Amino acid sequence: MVNLTPPQPPPIWTHTPEEVIKLTKEAIDKDREVQDHVAKLPASECNFDTLALARSDSEFSNVTEPLSFYQHVSTSKELRDASNEAEVLVRDFGVDSSMRIDVYNAKIAAQKNIESSGKKLNQEEQRLVEKMVQDGTRAGLSLPEADRERLTEWNKELSQVCIEFSKNFNEENGFISFTLKELKGVPEDVISGYPKRKEGDKELYDVMHRTPDIFPLFKYAKIAETRRQAWESFEARLELNAPLFDRALELRRKIAALLGYDTWADYKTEVKMVKSGENVEKFLSDLEQRLRPLGARERETLLKLKADELKAAGEPFDGEMYPWDYRYYDRLHVEKTLSLDDTLVKEYFPVSVVVPAILEIYQDLLRVRFHEVKDTQTWHPDAQMFAVWAADAKDESDFVGYCYLDLFPRASKYSHAAVWPLLHSYLHPDGKRLYPLTAMVANLAKPTPERPALMRHDDVVTFFHEMGHVFHGLLSRTQFARFHGTSVARDFVEAPSQMLENWCWEPKVLEKMSRHYKTNEPLSPELIEKIVQSRYVNVGLSYLRQVFFARFDLHVHTHKGKSVMEICTDKEDVTAVWNDMRDHISLFKGGKRSAGQGSFAHLVGGYDAGYYGYTYSLVFAADMYQTVFKEDPLDVTRGDRYRKSILQPGGSREELESLEEFLGRPPNSDAFMKELFGGI
Known part of the structure; x- marks a missing residue:
């Protein structure tokens, strides 16, 4: 590739706490001006251009999202606090904006004028009109003024509660x-x-x-x-979040009731693929029923291992399997049945080998190239920045976007693995594209005095999964930022990345991304075969754990009250629900009962009444992989098909439409069920 300069500079990462607040307030003022202008238009003058609100939203989020990102990665408490404060300002402004009846009326007028004029909109433009009007309806703008004021108050408080919960989690x-x-x-x-x-x-x-x-x-x-x-x-590390969680649940129930929904789950799922809380319940109930016999057999196997070990050590056995036993005896089971030593496998996955290898696999499959940008300012010396180009780039039009990788743990950093779409791509009215920027934050092991940084195989799977989100953000090409990348239905958003996890169980891929840290030899065919076989060991117990999380989430978001006042008084012991459901569904007796829900950050980070989506989307992931990629997972023509049908459209059309184009037929659950109950 010739030496090219990206057509768009990366954002700066040298903000002071004062600048974070100042820039956030300026962005809010600018976006409010656009809303004020639209609100004052006579109904007869409202048209598709009125919906340029979408462009203003895009510009607003592309300023504020990088600023709110500091709270997850900065080493400066002052900067993290400012970032949190900025997010409060943004969320409160978002609530105010969502409740503007004057702007909603302008959108309604624009929709009517477009329909009566016969103006032809493309598919994405039509979807934008429908979604923007639906936003107002779901926000309660058809309600009386007093109810709208209550909604505004509750939504602002809910936003603050979620931010405080997340702050405690991060720190x-x-x-x-x-x-x-x-x-x-x-x-x-x-x-x-x-x-x-x-x-x-x-x-x-x-x-x-x-x-x-x-x-x-x-x-x-x-x-x-x-x-x-x-x-x-x-389990008890974030018990201080339990009262915040209770308050979030109460506010959500009140909001749902005022909007006319039976439950918060019904409200949230209305715009997802599953469509209702009842359908989620059916899906999870059916899955749990299928998994319980399998999980029970696996539990008996682990109990026997435990009994044998304790007997050999001369220690008593009470006949129980506890949560702290599962990973230990699961490992022993794998070692005994497959002679697979996890510590040995880890020696073949140095971070310095795995990360470049995974990047190379993705780059080859999707025809792009990562070029590290050296000597540039990031939020921390550990964070690497890459400019991403088309593999055969000839000029600046072949620029794809920017990617950051921040992979190692440090104090007060986000403690799991996730991807932030910090800049959403969209087209300006003049046809010029704003390019995307994605950031992956992870916590891979650091080197020790004796060894380089090594990854367990499940760390490799997680990294591969998160890179799937990175590429969804980089390779999406939509007209509007609202539909860019992972801005798809929440119960589909994980499917592309879950599908890509399959690469981590393919022999030729495992060979490609493994090198022993001493000998530089790849995994042997024998070790690879054992790793592949280990995939379905205790799969029933593993999925029952996911079902527990999903059913807890669904339960606390389907708690009903006949009126708003009843919701205020009819409370349940959420900690008891957490512990009871965990014991019953996971098949493990729980020991000390603590408020584990205080660390369930998904439920304040957008997955409320949506955790089922991790398992629900696996149905689509398995179907996509088996139907298209299984025969040759590294084939670039299949990669082109995936890029065109799944990644590029983002949320600009119904997810089923993208799936049907990719699969050549409607999706089904055959591959998923075969994977769960028979292996592939």
């Missing part, structure tokens, strides 16, 4: 301490990464609640008491 830095003896069984390279300190005559290792630190305890610690203490500490 949680708790830990639990163990002696070296108590860490028996945990690999040395993991232990060497724990901070060590003296307390009296004891030498203690501090295990942070971050997943790279504490999950190895669940998997390897031989002492059950160590696993129990670690699990209970991890």
Whole structure:
């Protein structure tokens, strides 16, 4: 590729806390001016150009989203606090905007004038008109003024509650301490990464609640008491969020009731593929019924392993399987049945090898190229920036967008793995495109004094999944930012990335992205075969855990009250619901009962009444993979088909339309059920 300069500079990352607030307020003022202008138009003058509100929304979000991103990644508390404050301003303004009856009336008038004029709109333009009018209806703008005022008040409070919950989640830095003896069984390279300190005559290792630190305890610690203490500490780490969660639920119920919906789940699912809370219940109920016999058999297998181990050690066995036992005995089961050692597998996945290999796989499959931009300012030295181009780029029109990778843990950073679409792509009226920017934040293991940074195979799967979201954001090409990239129905948004996880179980892909950190040899065919076989070990118990999360989410968002006042008084013990449902559905007895829902960040981050989507979308993911990619997952012609039918349209059309184009037929659940109950 010739040396090209991107046609659009990347954003700057040198904001002060004061600038974050100032720029946010300026963006709000500018967007409000556009709304004021539209609201004053006579009804007869409202037309499709009136809906240029969509462009103003795009410009607004492309200023404010990078500013609100600082709260997830900045090392500066002052900057994180300013970013949080800015998000409060944005959300409150969003509530005010959504409740403007004058702007809603202008949209209604524009829709009527467009229809009566016979003006021909393209598919995406027509969808925009319909969605913008629907927004106002769902916001309650057809309600009396007093009700609209109540909705505004409740929505603002709900926004603030969710922000406070997320802030606590991001800034949680708790830990639990163990002696070296108590860490028996945990690999040395993991232990060497724990901070060590003296307390009296004891030498203690501090295990942070971050997943790279504490999950190895669940998997390897031989002492059950160590696993129990670690699990209970991890489960209770955000109990301070429980009251916030309760208040969010109460506000959602009140809002749904005032809008005329039976439940919050019915309100949220109306605009998703599933369409109703009742349909979610049917899906989850059917799936749980199918999984329980499978999970029960798997549980008996693990119980026997536990009984045998305790007997050999001369320790008593109470006949129970606890949550802190699952990962430990699941690993033992894999090691015994497949002779597969997870610590050995990890040696073949150095971060320095896996990340470039996965990028190369994606680049080849989707015909793009990543070029790292050196000597540029980012929010942290760990964050890398890439300019992304078409593989055969000849001029600036072949620019795709920017991507950031921020992969290693640090204090007060977002503690899981996720992708932020910081700039949405769209077309300006003059036909010029604004290019996208995506940022992946992850927490891969850091190097230790003895070894380079290594990834477990499930870390590799997670990274591959999140890169799927990155490319959905980079390769979408829509007219309006509203429909760009992952702006699809929430119960479809995971499907493209879930489909791509299959690559991590394909022999030739595993060989391509593995290199032993000492010998530089790839995984052997024998090890690859064992990894592939391990995919469906204890799949029933694994999916029942997902069903628990989804059913808890659905339950707390389908709690009904006949009136708003009844909702205020008819409360349930959500912590009891969390613990009871977990024990019943997961098939594990739970031990100490704590407010684990305080760490269920999905339910304040957009997945409320929507967690079922992770499993629901797997139906589509399995169908897409089996139908198109299974025969040759690295074939670029199939990659072109995927890019054109699934990634490019984003949410600019119904998701079923994209699926049918890609599959050549309507989707079905055959591949998913075969995967669950028979392997592929």
